[in-house]
Amino acid sequence: MSKMKFIVTLIVLTLGIAINASSVMAAKDSLNLGMVLEPPHLDPTAGAAAAIDEVVYANIFEGLTRIDKNGVVKPGLASSWTVSEDQKTYTFNLRKGVSFHDGASFDADDVVFSLNRARAKDSVNAQKALFKPIQSVTAEDPHTVVVTLSQPTGSFLFNMGWGDAVIVDKASAEKNKSNPIGTGPFKFSKWVRGDRIVMVRNDAYWGTPAKLKTATIKIIPDPAAAVSAMMAGDIDAFANFPAPESLAQFKSDPRFKVVIGTTEGETILSTNNQSGPFKKLKVRQAIAHALDRKAIIDGAMFGYGTPIGTHFAPHHPAYIDLIATHPYNLAKAKQLLAEAGYPDGFKATIKLPPPSYARRGGEIVASQLRKIGIDLEIIPVEWAQWLDQVFKKRDYDLTIVSHTEPMDIGIYARKDYYFAYDSPKFQALMKKLDATVDTKARYKILGDAQRLISADCVNGFMFQLAKHGVWNKNIRGLWENSPVQANDLTQVYWIN
Amino acid sequence: MFRTLVEILRHGLKNRSFIIGGSISLLFFLVAFLSYFWTPYPVEDINIADKLLLPSAEYLLGTDHFGRDILSMLIKGAGNSVIVAFVAIGIGIGCGVPLGLTAAAKKGWMDELIMRFNDFTFAFPSLISAIMITAILGPGSINSIIAIGIFNIPVFARVARGAALSIWKREFILAARSAGKGRFKISVEHILPNISSMLIVQTTIQFALGILAEAGLSYLGLGTQPPMPSWGKMLNEAQTFMNFAPQLAIYPGLAIALTVMGLNLFGDGLRDVLDPKLRRSR
Numbered sequence: 001m002s003k004m005k006f007i008v009t010l011i012v013l014t015l016g017i018a019i020n021a022s023s024v025m026a027a028k029d030s031l032n033l034g035m036v037l038e039p040p041h042l043d044p045t046a047g048a049a050a051a052i053d054e055v056v057y058a059n060i061f062e063g064l065t066r067i068d069k070n071g072v073v074k075p076g077l078a079s080s081w082t083v084s085e086d087q088k089t090y091t092f093n094l095r096k097g098v099s100f101h102d103g104a105s106f107d108a109d110d111v112v113f114s115l116n117r118a119r120a121k122d123s124v125n126a127q128k129a130l131f132k133p134i135q136s137v138t139a140e141d142p143h144t145v146v147v148t149l150s151q152p153t154g155s156f157l158f159n160m161g162w163g164d165a166v167i168v169d170k171a172s173a174e175k176n177k178s179n180p181i182g183t184g185p186f187k188f189s190k191w192v193r194g195d196r197i198v199m200v201r202n203d204a205y206w207g208t209p210a211k212l213k214t215a216t217i218k219i220i221p222d223p224a225a226a227v228s229a230m231m232a233g234d235i236d237a238f239a240n241f242p243a244p245e246s247l248a249q250f251k252s253d254p255r256f257k258v259v260i261g262t263t264e265g266e267t268i269l270s271t272n273n274q275s276g277p278f279k280k281l282k283v284r285q286a287i288a289h290a291l292d293r294k295a296i297i298d299g300a301m302f303g304y305g306t307p308i309g310t311h312f313a314p315h316h317p318a319y320i321d322l323i324a325t326h327p328y329n330l331a332k333a334k335q336l337l338a339e340a341g342y343p344d345g346f347k348a349t350i351k352l353p354p355p356s357y358a359r360r361g362g363e364i365v366a367s368q369l370r371k372i373g374i375d376l377e378i379i380p381v382e383w384a385q386w387l388d389q390v391f392k393k394r395d396y397d398l399t400i401v402s403h404t405e406p407m408d409i410g411i412y413a414r415k416d417y418y419f420a421y422d423s424p425k426f427q428a429l430m431k432k433l434d435a436t437v438d439t440k441a442r443y444k445i446l447g448d449a450q451r452l453i454s455a456d457c458v459n460g461f462m463f464q465l466a467k468h469g470v471w472n473k474n475i476r477g478l479w480e481n482s483p484v485q486a487n488d489l490t491q492v493y494w495i496n
Numbered sequence: 497m498f499r500t501l502v503e504i505l506r507h508g509l510k511n512r513s514f515i516i517g518g519s520i521s522l523l524f525f526l527v528a529f530l531s532y533f534w535t536p537y538p539v540e541d542i543n544i545a546d547k548l549l550l551p552s553a554e555y556l557l558g559t560d561h562f563g564r565d566i567l568s569m570l571i572k573g574a575g576n577s578v579i580v581a582f583v584a585i586g587i588g589i590g591c592g593v594p595l596g597l598t599a600a601a602k603k604g605w606m607d608e609l610i611m612r613f614n615d616f617t618f619a620f621p622s623l624i625s626a627i628m629i630t631a632i633l634g635p636g637s638i639n640s641i642i643a644i645g646i647f648n649i650p651v652f653a654r655v656a657r658g659a660a661l662s663i664w665k666r667e668f669i670l671a672a673r674s675a676g677k678g679r680f681k682i683s684v685e686h687i688l689p690n691i692s693s694m695l696i697v698q699t700t701i702q703f704a705l706g707i708l709a710e711a712g713l714s715y716l717g718l719g720t721q722p723p724m725p726s727w728g729k730m731l732n733e734a735q736t737f738m739n740f741a742p743q744l745a746i747y748p749g750l751a752i753a754l755t756v757m758g759l760n761l762f763g764d765g766l767r768d769v770l771d772p773k774l775r776r777s778r
Contacts, residue, residue: 224735243736245561299544299562363562363722367542378722380635 028494029213031475033487034226034235036242036355037383038194038219041177044163045118048126048391049383050404050485053163054239055197055217057486060101061166061182064092064111064145065157071406071483073157077106077167077183078145087152087437094143098206100169101187108139114167115147127164129410133434154437155407163485185210185490195219199489211477211493223356230256230470237471237478239487242356244302250470259469260304261481262315265402267305267357269365269460270390274420275397277348282340284457288326289333290372291365297463300360305463310450311409314464315481318443322454322461333372345373348397352378353386357465358400365400365460391418402465404485409446412453421458507769514765520758521700524574531575537565539572540723548741560730560744561737569725570751576637576726577755580719581706583641585699588648593695595649596656597687600664601679611657614650622647622705623712630718640719644709648702655698659691693770700763704756711752727752 039051044061058066066076075081078092098106117123119131133153138146149156159165172181180188185207186199197217201210218235220226223243229235230250240263241247250256269291277283293307306314309322337345352362359380366376376398381389390396396418403411413430415422426449433445454461467482477491508514536556543563551558557566599610617625629643630636663669664687672682713719714728722729727748734744 224738227736227739245736246739249739295542295544299542299547360562364542364544366723367540367562370540380717380721 028496029211030216031212031214031489031492031494032216032218032234032236033489034220034229034238034241035217035487036219036221036223036226036240038221039197040384042180042188042191042197043176044166045114045168045173046124046126046177049387053485054487056180056182056184056188057163057166057484058184058488058490059186059199059215060180060184060188061163061168062184063160063162063166065161067158067161067406067484067486069479069481069483069488071481073161076161077111081157088149090147090149090156091140092145092147094145095206096143098183099204100172100183101181101202102169102172104169104171104181106167106169106183107142108145109142110167110169111145112137112139113170113173115165117168117173118165125164127162127405129414130159130162130165151435152437153434154439154442158407161484186215189214208490210490212489215489215492217487221354233472237469237475239467239469239478239482241468241470244304244356244468247302247304247468247470255473256470257473257475259467259471259478259480261467261469261479262306262313263402263404263465263467263482264313264406264408264484265404265465266308266311266313266408267361267400267402267462267465268311269462270399270401270419271457271459272394272396272398272418272420273422273458274394277340277342277346278397280340281457282336283342284460285326286333286336286340286372287369287374287460288457289329289336290368290374291460291462292328292368293323293462295368296361296364299364300357301463301466304466304468306466307463308461310454310461311403311412311459312446312450313406316407318446318450320447320450322450325454326457330371337372337374342373345375347375347377349379350376350398350400351381351386351390351396352400353381353383355402357402361400361462365398394418394420398460400462404465404482406484409449409453412449412458419458421453421456423452423456426452426456504766504769508765511765511768513761514769517758517761517763517765520754521762524755524758525578527571528574528578531571535565535568535571537568539564539568539725548737548744550743557747558743561733561741564725566730566744566747569730570727570747573725573727573730573748573751574755576720576724577707577710580637580641580644580710581703584644584706584709585648585702587642587645588652588702589695589699591645592649592652592654593656593688596653596658597660597683599653599657600660600687601683607657610653614653617647617650620647623709626709626713627716627718630713635718635721637720637724640710640713643713644706647709648706651702652695652698655694656691659694660687663687663690697763697767697770700759700766704759704763707759708752708756711748 035054037051039055040047040049042052042056044052044056062076064076064078065073068074077095077098079095081090081092083090094108100106115134115137118125119134133149133151135148135150140146168176169181185202185205187202189198189200191197199215201213220229226242227246247258251258271278271284297303297305307323308314309325312319350362350366352358362378366378369376390399410430411417412421413427429445429449433442436442436445469478471478474495476493476495479488546559546563547561549555549559555565560566595610599607625647626643629646630639633639669682669686672686710719711728714726715732720726720729730748731745737744
């Protein structure tokens with residue numbers, strides 16, 4: 001018995017030493033980044049999940065252009081470009097000497113293949129709208145690609161910087177879901193499902209090589225576990241910390257740096273505009289008047305978040321403050337509900353995905369709507385269920401979700417989107433926007449679009465998600481804001 | 497009936513664990529009963545402005561992260577635990593006891609079938625099977641009741657069968673059989689009354705386990721759903737506040753520990769009181 005004990009102790013000790021030794025030696029050039037959600041797969045051209053881009057964008061895959069930490073379009077695989085007079089022809093000059101991680105060389109054919117694949121009829125790209133204006137893609141020579149558009153598209157270069165528009169190799173494209181092969185500064189190494197994704201530096205990278213030798217993304221779905229993992233040093237950084245209530249604690253700890261930034265995440269009470277009482281504008285207006293945004297932000301996010309009155313990021317220059325159109329007013333809300341034919345309210349369901357903004361926000365929203373007689377049954381769902389039931393099958397009344405794509409007001413023009421909002425007026429506005437290149441004119445149209453969805457109360461507009469970054473104070477180069485869904489690790493390094 | 501109650505009380509009041517456990521359990525049931533009619537504050541009302549307050553005259557135990565009164569939530573949580581445990585134990589007794597009695601009465605292949613099936617259910621730890629059941633049926637109060645009920649069935653079947661087998665050997669059963677009574681009739685009229693004290697003791701213990709299981713399932717998010725408060729859920733929600741508002745976890749934790757301890761002590765005391773053999777040996 002005592003021999004057994006001795007052996008067990010020995011094993012435990014050895015393991016402990018081994019783990020310590022590896023972490024001490026590797027501390028300078030490796031990073032453990034925490035993430036709440038595990039991506040369903042790793043192909044950004046074949047899925048809507050933000051978690052995919054948060055792993056691979058800029059790290060493994062690159063597009064013709066890229067979006068930097070300030071949301072500005074920068075050259076990517078295209079070193080420069082020229083735009084024709086009529087804004088319809090883009091000529092991209094590609095970088096030379098670029099190769100994919102498997103050794104295949106990158107040239108104009110890969111660009112033609114990737115863009116044609118994304119815009120094809122049978123494409124599984126989650127953002128096909130980005131490629132809609134493209135009329136043809138041709139390779140002029142191995143390092144020049146000409147893209148012709150059917151109409152001038154002001155946001156085309158920005159669109160080509162999305163994770164959905166990355167350039168893939170024909171030979172490896174189909175296997176990218178489990179073994180992503182890109183041109184980026186990091187190579188995919190391994191993925192232990194439910195635990196971590198490991199990337200290693202690509203020493204054959206065409207540009208400035210990454211400073212980190214290895215980057216490990218650890219999946220930690222539980223907020224309480226995230227707090228412990230940070231405290232214990234198992235995780236070096238969380239780009240977006242899941243428990244806002246703990247931020248005060250990290251702020252007072254000298255080991256950590258807390259950075260509150262902005263995201264493109266409009267957190268909304270998504271409403272099925274074709275379901276029962278929610279078809280009626282007055283019911284949706286009543287809900288808009290019954291939402292106390294300040295209480296939701298304080299209760300669910302501990303004060304971190306900016307109230308919004310429409311589906312638009314407040315830090316964007318085209319944003320219009322429309323909170324005052326539907327101020328918190330219970331009497332008005334009750335009156336509207338009565339006018340809609342529901343003086344005693346009604347019963348409905350709210351399906352809540354796992355993040356705390358949704359679960360906590362949902363409890364608060366349910367309590368607020370109960371005050372005007374709308375009795376919500378809370379149904380917690382996992383992400384897979386949410387994507388299937390709510391997003392695909394539209395089998396829901398209300399849900400809470402954060403739309404983290406940049407400049408995504410265009411989703412309101414899709415009548416088969418899960419809001420089931422069908423407004424020809426809005427669709428016309430978006431068509432006009434697509435055809436407008438002048439920035440001022442674009443902002444005006446965007447303003448009209450914001451006003452329209454606010455007036456129609458398509459969804460309950462709640463708040464803009466803040467980015468709660470928490471990381472070791474010796475880490476430099478992580479993004480403070482997130483203009484796109486990304487954890488760009490290319491410039492990250494330790495100062496000691 | 498009344499006389500047996502008086503008898504039990506007379507012996508019980510000499511037994512320390514019966515008194516302590518009984519009073520805690522009584523208090524628990526009174527609070528649970530109260531919750532169906534009154535709580536200091538409505539538990540569904542979220543009042544963010546008053547979040548995370550420390551105990552005061554207004555909120556006796558303070559408020560949680562949504563500004564809800566913790567005392568009200570504890571009271572409502574007690575009521576919720578009782579309903580879940582009560583119905584679940586009802587399922588356990590309703591199905592388990594007849595199964596156990598049948599096994600003891602029929603013997604042979606029927607006995608084997610029932611008991612092997614019992615062993616099969618026992619092979620899975622109770623909470624794991626409850627998680628499995630709620631994972632299939634979906635989270636929710638009713639499904640957690642079903643899950644806890646199902647893993648109570650083999651417990652009662654086993655107790656009923658064991659006790660019944662020892663009674664079946666007795667002479668008065670032989671007398672009943674020679675008088676022409678069928679197995680079913682004997683089981684109901686003679687066996688059941690004679691094993692009832694064991695079943696009652698088992699019930700109090702299973703009740704405590706039921707409360708614990710409910711708290712466990714709710715802690716995992718599979719049991720009671722918001723806005724209905726549950727002790728397990730309160731514990732889960734308190735997790736990320738542990739470092740700066742530990743009271744949020746301490747209150748429901750204490751409530752669970754105290755209730756389970758009370759019920760177990762009560763069960764122990766009751767066993768001592770109800771079992772004449774044990775009583776005589778003291």
